[in-house]
Amino acid sequence: xVKGTAVAPDSVVLTADEAVQLxxxxxxxxxAAEDMATAIDEGAEVAELRDLCDELMRAAKAADGWR
Numbered sequence: 001x002v003k004g005t006a007v008a009p010d011s012v013v014l015t016a017d018e019a020v021q022l023x024x025x026x027x028x029x030x031x032a033a034e035d036m037a038t039a040i041d042e043g044a045e046v047a048e049l050r051d052l053c054d055e056l057m058r059a060a061k062a063a064d065g066w067r
Contacts, residue, residue, distance in 0.1 A: 025062050025065075028059040028062070029056070029059045029060050029063050032052070032056040032058075032060075033056055035052055035055070035056075036052040
């Protein structure tokens, strides 16, 4: 516990705004992955898949940037 609180020392505390931003970034990753899966199912061309993969990587990097 952090002295004087009920918060464990290995806890991560986010403000409400930070939590919303993180949630938004995770949602963007999910949407990008779904877009890519749909494109694969629909037989998209390699160039389109490359663009979708790039977008997925950008979203994942943004989501990872909260640390």
